[in-house]
Amino acid sequence: MTTDSEILSTMSRTLGDLLDNDSIVLTAATRRSDVEGWDSFTYISFIASIEMEFRVKFGVADVESFEDVGAIVRRLKALRGK
C-alpha cells in the first residue's frame, strides 16, 4: 500500500513536470491557488496524469469538489482500496 507521503511525492513530481517547476512540494493542505500557474487547464491535465499514474478514475463530482490536495489523496486511497 502506498503511503500518503509517497502519493504526495508522486503528485508533486507530476505537477512539477506539468509546470516545469522542480521546486513544487505539495502537502495535504496545498490548494490550487497556492501554486503559481496551477490553472484550470493544468488541473485537468494533472488529474488525468494522476489517474494514469495510479490507475484510478475520479468522478466528475470528485474533481469539482476537491478543496485541497489532501482531499485528492483521500479519494485516491479510497478508490485504490476498493
Next chain:
Amino acid sequence: MLWLPEISGFRDKLRGALRQPPEEVFAALVGLSRHRLNALETMQLDRALQQIRIAERQSPAVRLALLGSSTVDHLIPGIRVAGLRHGLSIRSWLGSYGQYRQDLCEPSPALLEFDPEYVVLSLAAREIIAPIALGSTSEEAELALQRGVQDLQGLWSRAREAFGATVIQQTFLDTSAPLFGSFERRVPGSPARLVRRLNELVIDAAANAQVHIFDLALAAERTGLDRWFECKLWLQAKMQIAPHAVPEYGERLVRFVAAQRGLSKKCLVLDLDNTLWGGVIGDDGIQGIVLGEGTARGEAHLALQRYAKDLTERGIVLAVCSKNDPDIASRAVDEHPEMILRRKDFACFAANWQPKPENLRTIAAKLNLGIDSLVFIDDNPAERAAVREALPMIAVPELPDDVAGYVECIAQAGYFETSAFTADDRERAQRYTENMIRKADRSSSHDLDDFLAGLNMFTVYGTVQDVDIPRVAQLINKTNQFNPTTQRHSLEQVTEFCKDGANIVLQFRLIDRFGDNGLVSTMIMRPDGPQSGVLDIDTWVMSCRVFGRELEFEVMNIAVETARERGAGILRGKYIPTPKNAVVRDLYERLGFVKIDSDAGETTLWQLAVDSYRPQSTHISRTPQL
C-alpha cells in the same frame, strides 16, 4: 503505441539530452521521441523542443493550423513531438476555442502572417447532427447531412483561398450512447447512423475537392472509442480527444502529413527464422520449420507473409535480412510448399552471416532507396536493439512476444501511410523485380551501349493530363535524389500549374523490353513573367528506378523542343544541394547549361540559350501522347 520501444527513466534521459553540446541536443530529442511516451512525457519533450529555434533543427519546417470546434489545445504537444519522430519541424497555430469558422472566413492578421501550409479541421459531429430529429425520414436526414457537408466544403474553399493551404479534414467520432441497441442503424435519425453517413459523405466530398481525410473514426473503430474519447473530459473541458490519447493523436495525424511529404517508408525488410516461419531453418530443416495451415503458430507466420504480400500490391517493396546460410535460406523460401512469399517477391535477399546493420545498408544501396525508408522486422530483441543503435533512422517495431500479434503491430505503426493509391503503386513491386533482372543483364553485357540498345527503350510523353496529376504530385513529393531543387508541390498546386496555359507541365513514361516503368519523370517550366522569353524549370524529378538509362537527356531534348515551340529563348535551372540529391549536382552542366550564379549555400543557377542547344543522342525512341 506498442510498436515503439519502452523507455525507463525518461526524466533523467531528457535532462541528459539537454546537457549535450547544442548541436547534439536536437538529435538526442529525436532519439527520445522514438520511444513509447505517455502524455506527460510528450509534453515535457515538447517543452524541451520549443527551446530549440526552428532554424537550428535538422528537419524541414511545416506550418500547421489546428482548428477545432472543441478544446484542442492539449493536442499540440503530441503533434509537435510526432513531427520530431517523423522528421518534420512543426510550427503550430492553435485556433481559438470553437472559432474555426471565424478563423477561416475572417482570418486574423496573425493567422495570415503565420500562413499555414496545412489546415486541420478537428470537429465534433454534434454541431451537424444535433438539429436532426430522431424521427427524421431517410430523405430528411440525408438532406440535413448534405447541408452540413456543403458548409464544410465552403470552409475548405476558404482555407484554400485565404492561405493556399492543404486542407485535412478529420472524420467524425461517434460518441453517442445507443438508444435502440442492435436496431440503432436501422433508424435514419439515430446518431450512430447519422455519424456513419456523415463520414461517408465527407469522405466522398473530400475526394472530389482534393481535400485530405484524416480518418480518426476508422482508427477509433479499430482501437476502441475509449482509447480516444472520455465522457468526463468532454464534460469537464470539452475535450473530444482525451489527454491520454494525445501522443497517439499526434502520431496518427503527423504520419499522414509526413506521407504527403514523401517521408513514409518504402521497403519492408524481413528476418526469416521465427519471423517468416517458426523455428530455425539451419537447425530444423525444411520439414522442421513451423509454417502453414494446421497449427495456430504456423498460421500466424503465414498471416505475416500474407500481409507482406498485400503490401507489395500497394507498392511496398520487400527484402530479406537474415543470419542464415544463403543456399539453405533461399531453397526454403522457394521449396517449402506453404510459403506465400517466394524468392521473386523479394527485391533483395540478404541471407548471410554479416551483421544486420551492414546488410540493411547494402539493401538500401542495391534498391536505390534512402536508408531511412526501410522498416526492419525481427523477432529477436537483441537484433532489433543492434539495428536501432547502429541505424536509428530505420524503423524497427517492438514486436509483441506472441507471433499472433505481429501483423497488428506492424499495421498500427502506420509506416506505409499514403495519401494516394496510383496505378504506379500497384505495379511497383513487379518493377523492382524487373529491375533486378535488368541489372543482372547489365553485368552480363560488357558494353553499356549494347546494354542500353538491347533494352529497346521508348518514352511515351506529353503534357500532364488530369488523370496523371495524382501520380505527378506523388512523384514530386517522394523524389529526393533526382530532384535539383527538392521543390514540393501539393496536388492542388500541380492542378493549378496545369490549368495555367503559360506553364509547360510535361510527363514521361519509359517502356523497355522488360515492361513499362510507368510515369517516371515530370518537369514543370514556368515563365519568368508575362510575355517573357525565359522559362524557369521550377521542378524536375525523375524516379530512381530509371537512373542510368539516359532518360534525363531525352527529357531535356523534348523540353527544349517544347520551349522553342512556345517561343521561349532561354531556359533556366537551379540546383539546391541536399544530403540526398548529389546525383544531379552536375546535371545542368552535363546538359550544356552555363552557370550564371552561385551562392555560399552552394545553390547554383544555370542557363541555356534554346537556339544553341545541341540535342543529346540517346537510346530512347519517342511516342508522343496526344
